[in-house]
Amino acid sequence: MSDIIQLLPDHVANQIAAGEVVQRPASVVKELLENAIDANATEIKLIVKDAGKTLVQVIDNGKGMSVTDARLSFERHATSKIRAAEDLFQLSTKGFRGEALASIAAIAHVELKTKQEDNDLGTVLVIEGSEVKSQDVSVTPTGTSVAVKHLFFNIPARRNFLKSDTVELRHITDEFHRVALAHPNIAFSFYHNGSDLFNVPQGNYRQRVVHIFGTKTNEKLVPVEEETEVLKISGFVGKPEYSKKTKSEQYFFVNQRFIKSPYLNHAIKSAFEGLLKDGYHPSYFLNLTVDPKSIDINIHPTKTEIKFDDEHTLYAILRSAVKHSLGQFNIAPILDFEQQNGFDTPYDFKNKSAAAPSIEVDRSFNPFSDDSPEHPVKRSYNAEGFKSAPAASWESLYVGLESKGNNTHSDFSEVTFESDSKNESIFSDSTIETTKTTFQLQQKYIVSTIKSGMLIIDQNRAHQRILYENFLKHITIQEATSQQLLFPLQLHFTPNEVKIIEDLKANLEHTGFVFSELNKKEVKITGVPVGVPESEVSIILEQLISDVENDVPDTNFSTSDLLAKSMAKSLAIKNGQSLNSTEQEHMVNSLFACKEPNVSPTNRPTFITMAVDDIEKKFM
Numbered sequence: 049m050s051d052i053i054q055l056l057p058d059h060v061a062n063q064i065a066a067g068e069v070v071q072r073p074a075s076v077v078k079e080l081l082e083n084a085i086d087a088n089a090t091e092i093k094l095i096v097k098d099a100g101k102t103l104v105q106v107i108d109n110g111k112g113m114s115v116t117d118a119r120l121s122f123e124r125h126a127t128s129k130i131r132a133a134e135d136l137f138q139l140s141t142k143g144f145r146g147e148a149l150a151s152i153a154a155i156a157h158v159e160l161k162t163k164q165e166d167n168d169l170g171t172v173l174v175i176e177g178s179e180v181k182s183q184d185v186s187v188t189p190t191g192t193s194v195a196v197k198h199l200f201f202n203i204p205a206r207r208n209f210l211k212s213d214t215v216e217l218r219h220i221t222d223e224f225h226r227v228a229l230a231h232p233n234i235a236f237s238f239y240h241n242g243s244d245l246f247n248v249p250q251g252n253y254r255q256r257v258v259h260i261f262g263t264k265t266n267e268k269l270v271p272v273e274e275e276t277e278v279l280k281i282s283g284f285v286g287k288p289e290y291s292k293k294t295k296s297e298q299y300f301f302v303n304q305r306f307i308k309s310p311y312l313n314h315a316i317k318s319a320f321e322g323l324l325k326d327g328y329h330p331s332y333f334l335n336l337t338v339d340p341k342s343i344d345i346n347i348h349p350t351k352t353e354i355k356f357d358d359e360h361t362l363y364a365i366l367r368s369a370v371k372h373s374l375g376q377f378n379i380a381p382i383l384d385f386e387q388q389n390g391f392d393t394p395y396d397f398k399n400k401s402a403a404a405p406s407i408e409v410d411r412s413f414n415p416f417s418d419d420s421p422e423h424p425v426k427r428s429y430n431a432e433g434f435k436s437a438p439a440a441s442w443e444s445l446y447v448g449l450e451s452k453g454n455n456t457h458s459d460f461s462e463v464t465f466e467s468d469s470k471n472e473s474i475f476s477d478s479t480i481e482t483t484k485t486t487f488q489l490q491q492k493y494i495v496s497t498i499k500s501g502m503l504i505i506d507q508n509r510a511h512q513r514i515l516y517e518n519f520l521k522h523i524t525i526q527e528a529t530s531q532q533l534l535f536p537l538q539l540h541f542t543p544n545e546v547k548i549i550e551d552l553k554a555n556l557e558h559t560g561f562v563f564s565e566l567n568k569k570e571v572k573i574t575g576v577p578v579g580v581p582e583s584e585v586s587i588i589l590e591q592l593i594s595d596v597e598n599d600v601p602d603t604n605f606s607t608s609d610l611l612a613k614s615m616a617k618s619l620a621i622k623n624g625q626s627l628n629s630t631e632q633e634h635m636v637n638s639l640f641a642c643k644e645p646n647v648s649p650t651n652r653p654t655f656i657t658m659a660v661d662d663i664e665k666k667f668m
């Protein structure tokens with residue numbers, strides 16, 4: 049048989065390499081920014097159009113390239129940064145594999161302009177799909193500009209695979225943050241579709257963090273400094289009370305390179321132990337300096353993973369340094385764990401008349417009708433959640449409330465035995481005369497009786513369902529009422545977060561929010577949905593941002609869905625909150641008036657039932 053193995057042509061090899069190095073426009077941003085840093089630039093400009101799908105351009109004032117180097121830089125394995133394998137262990141540059149430019153040029157239209165300081169004229173080079181289209185002399189400032197257009201023009205599958213502009217821009221912004229945070233001594237600017245998203249001057253590390261994440265970050269930062277023989281640590285951790293629901297503010301840099309390390313992340317988390325609420329993550333911006341010989345960067349094509357020689361030692365040092373800082377800056381634990389005041393006993397009938405004061409008139413109330421709700425009260429946190437009238441469909445299931453009007457005895461009167469159909473109250477004490485038909489268990493469940501037995505409702509999930517359907521309705525029919533704030537509420541966000549709010553603005557307005565201003569750093573709110581307390585607004589928006597970051601919606605439909613879910617989650621009454629009997633009943637009514645009462649917005653059961661038959665079996 050004849051030989052069948054061949055060497056791949058360069059442009060094919062480059063395309064294959066590109067598959068690893070260039071996953072999306074953000075990868076191009078990373079590679080170009082790193083090249084500019086390696087060229088000792090002090091000022092770097094990033095210009096992006098259509099989230100990088102149309103253009104990614106990086107302009108630097110670094111050392112530039114000679115005519116020959118300009119041409120060579122696009123060859124595979126062409127690098128000025130290492131010469132021998134030993135150099136891999138002495139790296140002080142970002143790049144070293146010499147494949148970024150070759151890979152990018154294989155799958156895009158690239159225009160390179162570059163000039164070295166000593167030369168009067170520079171070079172302009174155009175390459176499309178690995179093919180050199182032109183090379184000329186050019187009048188251009190010292191430094192380099194690389195413009196990458198029409199990424200993946202020759203790989204439609206990859207191009208189609210790209211996410212919405214919002215998502216791609218977020219990836220780009222993430223890369224920008226990482227590079228800009230690692231190099232506070234370099235000035236960066238970042239433009240998207242003509243508007244400037246960031247403009248950060250040279251400064252110290254604290255200034256850089258604050259420039260990127262907003263002025264309010266300053267007060268959150270606790271410095272961490274430590275120097276040992278094997279490791280130098282500098283940077284900041286966020287005070288525990290400013291911890292976030294997302295992991296978006298977690299940055300490790302090793303020798304000025306952003307890395308991901310679940311192991312070291314764990315070291316920080318354990319230093320924060322006992323200081324964070326459940327589901328919250330510490331913020332950190334930490335620079336680790338180690339001997340380049342003690343790490344291997346070359347284990348991943350995008351170089352975001354590193355192998356350390358002695359991870360255990362690093363873990364211990366890091367953990368104790370962070371602990372020390374938190375202690376030294378007197379960060380007392382600020383905890384407000386939800387209180388559980390024990391069993392909310394149904395026997396406490398003395399309290400039965402202590403219903404919340406009526407603050408809203410129920411217009412549908414008819415004193416002559418038997419089935420009117422007795423207590424049309426509504427608490428402000430309900431956010432209209434309890435307004436809906438119970439639908440007929442659930443009444444067959446839920447009979448507990450009906451008995452109210454008839455003044456039957458206690459809660460347990462409904463639990464009857466087949467042999468004894470006309471029931472006696474378990475509590476024969478005539479002083480216990482109640483209309484109460486629901487009770488709360490552990491301030492978490494609402495328990496009531498139904499024809500077949502017992503009904504146990506998870507109060508938080510049930511309320512989420514009620515609010516969710518309500519918000520969704522408002523968003524879809526676009527007719528929410530909002531309550532005007534006396535003083536506009538001014539909230540600070542990072543530009544990235546503002547972008548997310550901007551994208552959701554229309555939907556938010558349909559729920560009742562009124563924005564008077566939305567600019568790069570702040571959001572001014574003059575109206576909020578009826579029933580939403582002012583103090584909850586920032587929590588709602590933060591939750592929303594974190595939900596969007598974790599599950600970015602691409603379609604309009606899912607945006608409103610996500611918004612409704614997120615707001616329902618923020619506003620639903622929590623476990624541990626006690627509800628009076630009226631509130632419990634409203635909750636039950638409203639839940640069963642929902643279209644899908646059985647499950648929470650995240651598809652978990654809102655209630656369970658327990659049949660008398662099953663209860664009986666337990667007594668056998």
Ligand code: ADP
Pocket residue numbers: 079083084086087108110111112113121122126127128129142143144145146147148149150191192
């Ligand atoms: P690597 O960075 O791994 O060396 P690249 O493909 O990214 O590989 O770049 C190839 C070479 O091109 C670099 O080693 C460098 O010499 C040169 N180069 C790339 N970008 C720039 C720039 N912005 N300024 C000066 N030289 C550059």
Ligand code: MG
Pocket residue numbers: 079082083142143144146148149
């Ligand atoms: Mg490079």
